[in-house]
Every structure is written in C-alpha cells, then in structure tokens.
Amino acid sequence: MRLPFLFVLGTVMIDAMGIGLVLPIMPQLIVEVQGGTLASAAIWGGILSTAFATMQFLFGPVLGNLSDAYGRRTVLLISLFVMALDYVVMAIAGSIWLLLAGRIVGGVTAATHSTAAAFMADVSKPHEKAANFGLLGAAFGVGFVLGPLMGGLLSEFGTRAPFWAAAILSALGFLLGLLVMPETITDKTRRAFDWRRANPAGSLRAIASLPGIRPLLWVYFLYSISIYVYPAIWSYFTLERFGWSPQMIGLSLAVYGIGMAAVQGGLIRPATRYLGERVTIIWGMGFEIVSFVLLSFLTNGLVALMLIPVTALGAVVTPALQAMMSRATPDSQQGELQGVLTSLHALSMIIAPLVMTNVFAYFAGRDAPVYLPGAPFLLAFVLMTIGLLLFLRPRPALA
Template structure:
C-alpha cells in the first residue's frame, strides 16, 4: 500500500506531523478520560468511590499490560508489512474503540475497550520506527525528541480537555477522542508514505514479536543490552513524577489540586520544549553519549534537591530545570537505533515500548509504596521525598552502567 503523491513525501513535514499527532492522541487518550473516569465507573457499575478506584486501577493496568505485550508485535509487523498499513489500521481501530467506549453500557465492555486501546497505543513503536527510516544518523535524536515532545503535549492537553469536556457529560471526552483519531486517520491516508523497502523488509518471526524474545534477540547486538538496561532504569525513575507528585506536593508543601495541576502542566510543557526544541542544538554540540551522561546527572541532582526541599515556591521554580533530564530517552533511542540493522528498527522500537510499559506498570507500585512507607503515622522517619531519593539511586545505577558500556555502544 502506498500513499498518494508519494514522491518526496518522506522528507516533507506532513508525514512527521501525522506521526506527532498519533503519539499526542495516544498520550491524550490516557489523560483525557481521567477526569470523568470515577463518575463513569459509578454510572456503569454503581457502588462506592473506593470500589470505583479499584476498577480504575484495573482499567489503567490492563492498558499498560497490552502496551507491553503488543509493542514488539506491532513493530515487527511493520518491519514485515510496512509502517503505513500498521499505523493506519491502528489509528482507525483507535477511532472506533473510543466510539465504543463512548457508547459502553457495562463495565466489562469498557474494560474490553481499554484493552483494545492499549493495543492501538502501542503504535508508538511503529511511529518511532518510521522516523528512524526517514532520518539520517545525526537527525535521529532530534526526531525521537519530537516523539517525546508530542507525548508531553498530550500529557498536558489530555486532562485539561477531559476536564472541560467532562462538564458536558461523562461520554463527551470519548467522542472527542474518536473525532481526533478519525481526523488523524484522514491526514495519514493522504500524506503518509511507505518507508519499508524490499531491501529493509524482514520476515515475520514470532520470537521477535513477543517482548521477552525480542529483548533476548536485540540484546545480542553490541551494546544494546546495556543501553536497554539504562533506558529501563531511567524510565522507572522518571515516572516518580506522575506516580507521586500529587501526594508529595500535598504532604510537603500543602498544595491544593489546582496548584498541583498547574505544576504538572508546567512540567509537561517544559518536557515538550526540551525534547522538541532544545535537543537538536544540544545534539550538534555534545553528541548523544554526552547528552545521556549530562541528562542522567541532572536527574540525580533534581531528585535529591526535590527530596530535600521544604519551600514549594522553590520546587515550582525548579520544574523547568528538572525537565532537562528528558534529553536522556531520545538520546538513548538514537544510540540504540544506530546499533540496530535497518530491517529491525520496528522491532527495536517495539521493545522500547514494552520496556516503557513495564516501567509504567511498576513505577506507581514502587514509588507510591515508598512514599507511603515514609509518611504513614508509624514511619521511622517522616520523609515525603523518599521516592525521589529512590529515583536518584536508580538513575545513579543507570549512569554507572552507561559509563561502563563497551565502545560499540556509542
């Protein structure tokens, strides 16, 4: 399948716009429904708010688990059948799935729709592989940064739009998400070229399409195994922000929900600026290895500082500086992409999607558990910032692994 007017389209901005929109809608889809989810679950299932919270956790976990399972599958399918059909089918299914959620009359139908949503959200692997296909080696970090910037914008816009649309009813955010996905599908149909050629097409293999098999296979490539470990430790540590920020800032600074929301928006915008704008000149000046070292060092400093702070005004002012650590992920992606053959770019990005999904699954449990252990009445030491100290230790381990990597790692 090829796109209309394919000649020269791979280097145009419209395909990149489609990729950014796809990632942003994936990210928005997570936050868009959060403001209405408690009321929607009560509407469908009745019961108490506590019971609704349990169902909310089940819905979130099922979404992340499907991302983990299906990231390598979609990436490997795109290595075999092409980026275009995998992306367009996934975006189309996403639009239909949001429509099903808008019309769901039972909690079980909503759960099934969230499972499907987790599969379609795994397209980030294929979207990133598309950018790897059309980018020269020196462009990859900046292009991967656009993916992170799009995710950051979706992180900011999702809850904001969800809250506004939720005033119109619990189903309104789902209709809006379905419309956005349908419009993005139309854009992709018109502008997205196929970037997988006969020279880079790879036979479909199940061992590369499941997360564990894909990790084992790519881990055999020089340097990739260490970089995957560094990537996982970094992602697990970085998710301390969404996992504990609301609890930490209330306990330490007494912030109300409005200020917490503003601070998260500032963080999301700062991340988007770092990954969408700052990373390109930084890559030219420093190169990916130094960017990883600098970003990990900045993360350690930010985590330790936040754990020790007692003034909320200082914490708010430090948020843009803390977001500078966001240079790490696209830089690591670029290093791994360079070390991976052209016919396995989709598989690599699928593995990274799964690794990230594992971090999403574990981080809330690990980080909130650490917060609870040091803030409950019987805690030996009252330390609301304990989770940030744990994150600092994880990043320090990641930095040590990165510094000891072999020369083939970049």
C-alpha cells in the first residue's frame, strides 16, 4: 500500500498547494480582470475566499457519502480531474465572475480531504489511525508552506502562471492515482448513497447519534475555531504589535506550518503510543491555552517568534480526535464522519475570520476601551478552555 499512501498524501498536499499557489497573485489578478483599486480587490478577494470555504462546508459530506457508496478511488480521481480543468479555466478567465465560478468549483473539488481521511481509516489498524491521520495533516502543512512560496516565485512569469502550475500538479496527481490507487470499499462496507444524509445537517445528525461522538464533535469545532485565530489575524496582529515586515510575517507563518507538519507527521505517533490519545489531546489543548494567554499580552516580537514551536505542539489534537471518533464509527460510515469533520472545519474557516478580525479591530482601534491587539487570542483561550472542559467531562468509553 506504499504507493496508494503516497498518492493520497500527495492529493492532500496538492489541495493545500493549490490554495496557496494563487494567494500571492490574487490582488493583482483581480485588479487585472476587474479594474478598480486594491481596496475593491480586497473585497472581491474576501468573496472568493468565502465562496471557496462555503463549498467545502457544503460538499465535504457529499463527497464523503459518495465515497462510502461508490468508492474512495472514484471520488479522488474525478475530483483531481475536475480540479485540473478548473485551474485551466481560471488561468484563462477574463472576468471576475469566471474567477468566482472557478473558486466555487475549486471549493467542491478540494473537499476531498474527507475522502482521503476515509481511505486512511479503511487501511489503518485501530492503533495506527492517529498516526496516519497525522500524516494527512503533515501533508497539508507541507502544501500550505510550499504553495505560497511557489506561487510567489511563479508570479515572476505573470499572474496566470500559478494556475497553470496548479493544473499540471492536479493532472499529474490524477495520472498517478489512475495507475496506483486501489479501491478500499468492499461490498461489506459499501453504504447506499442517500441525499438526506449527504448534506451537513443530515450527516451531522447521523454521526452525532453514535455513542460518545456528539461531545467530541463539539470539542473538534471549538478547537478548529480557536486555532484559526492564527491565519485570521496573525498578519494584522504582528504588524500592529511588533511592526513586522511582510517578509517577517511570511517567515513566521512558514515556521508555524513547518512546525505543524513536523508534529503531525512525526510527534503524533510516539505521543499516542506512550500517552494514549486522551492524554495527548489534553496536553495539546493545554499547550494551545498557554500560548493564547501569552500571545494576548506579549509586546516582544522575538519572544513571539520563539513561542511558535510551542504553539505547533497543539497540532497533535486534530489527528488524535479524528482517531477517537473513527474508532467509534462503523466502517460503512467512515466517509460520512470525515465529511462532517471537513464541514465543521470549513465552518470554522468562515466564522473565525469574521469574529477574530472584528475583535482585533475593536481593541486595536483608536477608540478602543482598552488597547489590546492580542484580544482575539483571549477569545481563542476562552473557546479552547470550554473545549477542554467539555472533553474532560465523563462520557461513554470509545472502543
């Protein structure tokens, strides 16, 4: 299963790279096709990002349920093929509406994280799930780091070059999958597709009804919103508080991405082996809580930079939580579970930027009752603490 593993990890990395590849050129591209100022381009950039995240929220369960019914291989290959075509369309788009349509389709095709995670659940023994889910997180982290770097370099060849690169990567991924990807769904684990459950609400009801899962879903959601404080306000916070340059901000985000990839790709395996998933989650959330409190009041940029590896230690939480929920979910619903988690993560990507940026603006503005640019981290601290207390509550043991 070595090549199929590499293909699935590569698909997740391509998803992340595809998102990041186009970020450096988006402002210039929007001005190019729409005209107007950089300020108006920022508004359209927000619309494009929200459309992408909304499609992931809506279609994570759809693709997860489709993979339970028709197979992981089929869903992954079709998604990669459509993704390659979508990037070609965006590379030649001459209007903002075509770009919007491209991001909508891209959000659907990038919702395959649920299918990739379901594949990992299919081929992993119970004690291997946390480590293998961690590899998926590591692959996403590597893609998150490489994407913007490659996009910035390719922008030297024009605003369309990153789209062509993303199309080529997706096409190569499709060809590799066509050659090496087996089907892991069998007649025994296949579940008929049902539109009533192939939506966020229907899938959530079905998964939440499983014993012991509902509180873990809340923990996962609160954790996701809390942790999204970093991409939501980091650039604004570090500029306001420390006066960092764009290069320094980019470097710090790259360090964070590398740290997350290292933790999820390497540390998660020994952590869950020696501590168990429950204790690993408690320690991970504890590291995040301490980091949030410190960042709320820090005034020294060097200390903030040194704190990044500590914050990255909290990345053990997601794969350990996924493993706990996966073990408590029947084989026929693994895709559905991962679809729900994809939707919850996408919902956090919609909510967190809106809330965190408004909290930042309120406490960093001239009329702020208390000047505290780190206030969003205090909010994240509160949400993470609620999640930890909910996790610590007694509940039925998960097999």
